[in-house]
Amino acid sequence: MNYILKNLPERTEKPRQTGFTMAMDKGMSPREVEDFIETCGNYVDIVKLGWATSYVTPNLKDKINIYQQAGIPTYFGGTLFEAFVVRNQFDDYRKVLDKFELTFAEVSDGSIELDHDLKCDYISKLSEQVTVLSEVGSKDAEKIIPPYKWISLMQAELDAGAWKVIGEAREGGNVGLFRSSGEVRSGLVEEILTKIPFEKIIWEAPQKAQQVWFIKLLGSNVNLGNIAPNEMIPLETLRLGLRGDTFDHFLNLESLQS
Amino acid sequence: MNYILKNLPERTEKPRQTGFTMAMDKGMSPREVEDFIETCGNYVDIVKLGWATSYVTPNLKDKINIYQQAGIPTYFGGTLFEAFVVRNQFDDYRKVLDKFELTFAEVSDGSIELDHDLKCDYISKLSEQVTVLSEVGSKDAEKIIPPYKWISLMQAELDAGAWKVIGEAREGGNVGLFRSSGEVRSGLVEEILTKIPFEKIIWEAPQKAQQVWFIKLLGSNVNLGNIAPNEMIPLETLRLGLRGDTFDHFLNLESLQS
Amino acid sequence: MNYILKNLPERTEKPRQTGFTMAMDKGMSPREVEDFIETCGNYVDIVKLGWATSYVTPNLKDKINIYQQAGIPTYFGGTLFEAFVVRNQFDDYRKVLDKFELTFAEVSDGSIELDHDLKCDYISKLSEQVTVLSEVGSKDAEKIIPPYKWISLMQAELDAGAWKVIGEAREGGNVGLFRSSGEVRSGLVEEILTKIPFEKIIWEAPQKAQQVWFIKLLGSNVNLGNIAPNEMIPLETLRLGLRGDTFDHFLNLESLQS
Numbered sequence: 001m002n003y004i005l006k007n008l009p010e011r012t013e014k015p016r017q018t019g020f021t022m023a024m025d026k027g028m029s030p031r032e033v034e035d036f037i038e039t040c041g042n043y044v045d046i047v048k049l050g051w052a053t054s055y056v057t058p059n060l061k062d063k064i065n066i067y068q069q070a071g072i073p074t075y076f077g078g079t080l081f082e083a084f085v086v087r088n089q090f091d092d093y094r095k096v097l098d099k100f101e102l103t104f105a106e107v108s109d110g111s112i113e114l115d116h117d118l119k120c121d122y123i124s125k126l127s128e129q130v131t132v133l134s135e136v137g138s139k140d141a142e143k144i145i146p147p148y149k150w151i152s153l154m155q156a157e158l159d160a161g162a163w164k165v166i167g168e169a170r171e172g173g174n175v176g177l178f179r180s181s182g183e184v185r186s187g188l189v190e191e192i193l194t195k196i197p198f199e200k201i202i203w204e205a206p207q208k209a210q211q212v213w214f215i216k217l218l219g220s221n222v223n224l225g226n227i228a229p230n231e232m233i234p235l236e237t238l239r240l241g242l243r244g245d246t247f248d249h250f251l252n253l254e255s256l257q258s
Numbered sequence: 259m260n261y262i263l264k265n266l267p268e269r270t271e272k273p274r275q276t277g278f279t280m281a282m283d284k285g286m287s288p289r290e291v292e293d294f295i296e297t298c299g300n301y302v303d304i305v306k307l308g309w310a311t312s313y314v315t316p317n318l319k320d321k322i323n324i325y326q327q328a329g330i331p332t333y334f335g336g337t338l339f340e341a342f343v344v345r346n347q348f349d350d351y352r353k354v355l356d357k358f359e360l361t362f363a364e365v366s367d368g369s370i371e372l373d374h375d376l377k378c379d380y381i382s383k384l385s386e387q388v389t390v391l392s393e394v395g396s397k398d399a400e401k402i403i404p405p406y407k408w409i410s411l412m413q414a415e416l417d418a419g420a421w422k423v424i425g426e427a428r429e430g431g432n433v434g435l436f437r438s439s440g441e442v443r444s445g446l447v448e449e450i451l452t453k454i455p456f457e458k459i460i461w462e463a464p465q466k467a468q469q470v471w472f473i474k475l476l477g478s479n480v481n482l483g484n485i486a487p488n489e490m491i492p493l494e495t496l497r498l499g500l501r502g503d504t505f506d507h508f509l510n511l512e513s514l515q516s
Numbered sequence: 517m518n519y520i521l522k523n524l525p526e527r528t529e530k531p532r533q534t535g536f537t538m539a540m541d542k543g544m545s546p547r548e549v550e551d552f553i554e555t556c557g558n559y560v561d562i563v564k565l566g567w568a569t570s571y572v573t574p575n576l577k578d579k580i581n582i583y584q585q586a587g588i589p590t591y592f593g594g595t596l597f598e599a600f601v602v603r604n605q606f607d608d609y610r611k612v613l614d615k616f617e618l619t620f621a622e623v624s625d626g627s628i629e630l631d632h633d634l635k636c637d638y639i640s641k642l643s644e645q646v647t648v649l650s651e652v653g654s655k656d657a658e659k660i661i662p663p664y665k666w667i668s669l670m671q672a673e674l675d676a677g678a679w680k681v682i683g684e685a686r687e688g689g690n691v692g693l694f695r696s697s698g699e700v701r702s703g704l705v706e707e708i709l710t711k712i713p714f715e716k717i718i719w720e721a722p723q724k725a726q727q728v729w730f731i732k733l734l735g736s737n738v739n740l741g742n743i744a745p746n747e748m749i750p751l752e753t754l755r756l757g758l759r760g761d762t763f764d765h766f767l768n769l770e771s772l773q774s
Binding site for chain 3: 001002003004005006007031034035036038039040041042043230232233234236237240242243244247248251
Binding site: 052 | 488
């Protein structure tokens with residue numbers, strides 16, 4: 001710790017089940033990954049190699065190794081799973097996970113139509129091989145999923161073996177949990193939380209306003225995902241009430257000034 | 259290749275005449291350039307040192323050399339050409355190109371008034387010395403150029419010796435080919451393509467929505483420019499239908515599942 | 517200088533009282549800092565370690581040293597000062613400044629209520645220890661401060677010992693000097709300048725449109741702050757009239773073409 005500030009909200013430590021941050025790497029070089037780990041290694045719990053960027057990333061194995069050496073697991077974005085499935089190459093996908101010695105995988109249906117029982121079968125099968133994150137929500141701005149449906153989808157996917165479920169946004173933050181304006185669909189989030197334990201959900205929140213919204217509603221130790229690497233340090237200050245946006249939220253003046 | 263996915267759209271290989279990507283470097287350090295080349299060297303065909311950033315960039319020669327060693331030509335943004343011309347320093351400009359051993363140059367009139375015959379003279383003269391890219395379109399949001407005029411300007415510049423013509427946007431993507439909302443002026447693009455071969459045009463498309471639009475209209479191997487270095491890997495996935503935005507576009511389910 | 521362009525506006529040289537640029541580091545790694553200094557060392561006059569990012573930055577001391585070795589002072593964002601003050605830890609804050617051998621500090625009240633006399637006391641006390649920048653304006657979009665009030669606040673803080681005053685925006689550029697649209701409150705700026713010397717003010721201008729606005733109104737050598745590191749080179753071209761946005765503004769065709 002660089003200096004002591006009293007009465008900060010408590011943060012969980014690694015390995016975290018809550019207060020968990022998933023960062024999105026959309027094509028960093030190995031040296032950029034080293035820099036990222038040096039600066040944010042204590043704050044990043046898992047790294048998603050965004051959508052199918054792994055297909056076009058040179059030295060993929062080296063890059064994954066750098067993360068693994070630092071104790072940070074990586075996984076391929078759900079769009080890659082979908083790209084294999086839509087081509088009838090699911091078995092190939094399982095081999096790719098082994099080839100790169102990955103211990104996590106994501107199952108999603110953001111870009112393809114997938115019968116939900118079949119999706120749960122994929123979760124089930126993959127969870128014998130790796131730890132599965134499953135993503136709920138569509139990348140299609142036209143497809144509105146009502147709250148009760150989000151809940152039953154999430155529950156079924158957890159029951160099928162998913163470790164955690166991810167509430168879908170897109171990298172730009174325009175669909176799924178968010179209105180096209182970027183605003184959070186707040187009623188939806190509140191209703192989901194009446195049924196699904198909050199440690200089981202990772203909320204995708206690429207934009208600062210979304211991060212602020214979730215931290216104010218769910219506290220410092222909400223699980224957040226799709227965070228850009230250069231927004232990890234700023235996010236950590238938001239979680240601690242050390243940035244203007246959440247400064248007031250965590251102040252309890254009586255305790256502070258006693 | 260990190261793994262095999264069936265039925266991906268075909269991409270051209272270097273040296274490319276189509277499927278060409280021009281990246282915009284607006285002030286990277288030499289080490290950042292090295293990282294960029296390591297990750298994106300196979301995807302970037304040419305690098306523009308944005309507008310007149312070369313004037314204030316230290317170690318310019320070293321930086322150009324790093325690109326050249328990797329077989330990636332660089333050139334100065336058109337605004338620099340204009341800055342020399344407006345000062346009656348065209349001869350100095352030619353000497354600067356020689357001093358830095360550049361093999362490409364851009365001729366534009368986005369910020370200055372330039373009689374079109376005179377612009378074509380500059381293209382002609384410079385094309386004896388280097389390979390010329392010429393840019394059509396104004397940076398001025400007020401100046402609307404009708405489609406027939408875009409076509410005749412582009413044709414005249416190709417006739418004068420330009421290797422390819424660039425459809426102007428600005429770094430932020432607000433003018434020229436785009437409405438102030440960032441939306442592509444689609445009728446304009448379609449009309450231009452009835453007359454000018456698509457391999458002769460580089461479309462400036464700094465924003466993701468613009469890249470998606472051109473890829474959907476003109477295919478994986480459309481020539482695109484003004485791409486931010488950290489958007490090169492994401493762009494490559496868009497070209498291959500491996501990101502949500504273009505995922506559906508390249509799916510031919512019959513062929514995929516046979 | 518890489519090449520000679522005639523009739524460019526004159527820029528001040530280090531150490532600068534005007535034409536001064538304050539960059540915002542919101543969590544760069546030591547290697548990124550080295551890259552930044554290599555490229556922008558001549559243009560950046562001081563670096564703010566944004567808000568309380570210093571709390572969560574590993575190797576803070578090393579990072580500050582890299583800047584200091586390059587002759588670039590750093591200081592903690594005003595939100596950190598406020599975080600100490602609101603916890604009754606002002607004395608601790610003074611010790612932290614000593615511990616990190618900082619020679620600059622910022623006093624602000626963007627996130628806390630602070631009686632203005634008390635704020636001036638803090639400025640006074642800190643100015644015995646370090647050079648003080650004080651920030652005027654609220655981070656709260658609802659709090660509109662009228663022009664005469666900005667002027668009296670700024671004057672009082674200069675009188676209390678502030679070296680320069682900072683006109684508050686927020687990192688995203690949404691409040692204080694700016695309307696929620698990001699537009700500059702132009703009447704406000706003009707009125708302030710009738711009373712406070714322009715070399716005494718650093719205008720926070722994180723967005724390009726804001727930088728352009730200030731440069732056009734106040735010239736190449738306006739003091740600007742909260743500049744993202746990768747926008748330093750672009751800003752330098754704006755100051756010199758070497759980017760489309762300010763190209764016309766600095767052209768004096770008669771002198772250029774004589």
